[in-house]
Amino acid sequence: MMMPGRVMLVDDEAMVREATSQWLELSGFEVEAYEAAEAALARITPETDAVLLTDVRMPGMDGLELMREALQRAPDLPVILLTAHGDVDMATDAMRAGAYDFIEKPYVPDRLVERIQRACEKRRLTLENLRLQQNLASRSGLDARLIGISPAIQRVRNELLALAELDTNVIIYGETGTGKELVAQCLHDYSNRARHHFVPINCGAIPENLIESELFGHEAGAFTHAAKRRIGKFEYASKGTLFLDEIESMPLNLQVKVLRALQEHQIERLGANAPIPVDLRVIAAAKVDLRDDPNFREDLFYRLNVSELHIPPLRERIEDVPLLFAHYVHRGAVDHDREPRTLSDHDIDALQSYAWPGNVRELKNIAIRYAIDPRASLVDLLSRQQQMQFKPVVTRPNLPLAVQVADYEARLIREALEKHRGNIKAVMEALDLPRRTLNQKMVRYGLNRADFTEE
Known part of the structure; x- marks a missing residue:
């Protein structure tokens, strides 16, 4: 079974350190325990796949100094501070300085485990996105x-x-x-x-x-x-x-x-x-x-x-989907002056579970929508996209003639947009429609030129 995460525990009190280590290990975590902050700091790098859990008051380098030094080496490292009751104001200031969370002593063990689990998940996602970006950045030719x-x-x-x-x-x-x-x-x-x-x-x-x-x-x-x-x-x-x-x-x-x-x-x-x-x-x-x-x-x-x-379809190279999606999300964010968005485990599962009938062109369009709208949920985007997939036209004689004609007209415009890859001028010529009329019909049938353009 996969471990829920790794914890770097720093506490100068041997009994507290041992008890906390045992509880976390029983909860499934891999624990590295340190008596002194300096020893833990020496093990921290930008790629450290762990959460730092440290007491605040310790001889020598205390927990706050350890946090500051650790965040210099690994800016996104989650740091959880263990504080005495009287240190809450200080811990609040530490949160502003970059701490992920703080927990007052004495703490409820289950609450500690819950917060560490969330921190481990955050760290894992941060490193996964970092690896995707590094993979893309390291590529050439x-x-x-x-x-x-x-x-x-x-x-x-x-x-x-x-x-x-x-x-x-x-x-x-x-x-x-x-x-x-x-x-x-x-x-x-x-x-x-x-x-x-x-x-x-x-x-x-x-x-x-x-x-x-x-x-x-x-x-x-x-x-x-x-x-x-x-x-x-x-x-x-x-x-x-x-x-x-x-x-x-x-x-x-x-x-x-x-x-x-x-x-x-x-x-x-x-x-x-x-x-x-x-x-x-x-x-x-x-x-x-x-x-x-x-x-x-x-x-x-x-x-x-x-x-x-x-050229294989995307469904036959599904392991490439997260890398491709991250690439187009990054490009979309740069092109539209947006903050880059990261992907959760759930997002990556959704990307690799989708059939991608439109292949890389479809993936690019969804990635750009995801990049430019910070409120957009990837799962919702994929769900809506699946509902929009072109379906065979079936005769529906029980519907009014006007509705059947509209269905047929929408299908013809969709097919022309697909054939001509969103080239409006070519679609106008193929369907013998003026620009204004074509635009009105595309709006009426919910057709977006960007969904048909080449990647």
Whole structure:
């Protein structure tokens, strides 16, 4: 059975020290007893995992001086003072100076145990959060960007570093919100193309009638409203990396042109005849296995699938959740000028018990809400989030037509926000809605753009 905590007991009276030690040990505590304050002080460090329980009146260094010196070495160390009845005013001043608590002699043993238990819990949580922060602070390079200690994320980091050197095309597979674009950016940054552009494009967020121009560019007058020449993503990414996200949504007719560009290493702008050579690495990302997609060309798949990288969902790397959450809470606190918040044991249990269907993107959003609202309970945030999870639409013929229409409309807007990752302009185009109308409907259905944006 786990000990409830460790106590550093300091008392110059042997009988009191022995009796108190025995009682605490019977209550489950690990006890280190000291006759003199100096001996206890020598054992205190910033990482001391204990509560300091000390008598006030002792020869040599007394309890108050011991407290001051101990808090210099370990500022968050809980110090409980044992005081005689006449020392209450002095003990009150000590509380202002940093003491965790004081207990008058003679004390009720059960009350002493209760207060020490609370102090031990506080110390344990303080050290746990300190370890999380130190873990984050000590990370550098790829460890600081793909955060985690799980075997799954370690595998991703190792495979990424190996692939970065090869300069081959790559397909990244992963569920929504797992960080595919971040992984693609890391592949670029650790490759020999890092000095040139990393150019991301979401194939599912651009209307079909515009995506060819986005990829290949156009000359002035190539089509209506083409007032001037535009450089496309392929050309702009030359010597660098082109990232094609949600490539499974790319129209079939465009897949042919992309395949030709990759085979011939050249493109033509719309409205032009002269080919333009391009030298780039293509990284594609998909939520589904392209081998099983009947709408994805097999020849393009093999052109892209020189290498594969699979990003695990958060539920398969659950041991990374507290570290990731602490990272985003810290970032949220800094960005919004808030005091950093710490996590209790109960909070960590709740984080690791949640399924995280939205993966890291969902975790980031909840962490920022938790960071900026000091009144927010993490358990309540997770509970509300679970209630908001998208559910299959079911027909409810017993409801009025207006209610059923509203349900259907809310679902369509949710799906568009999810598909376009909160890009309001893309949602407006996809649903053919003016900005004001879309805003009004999002407010009516309780839809928040921040819940759909990429991490």
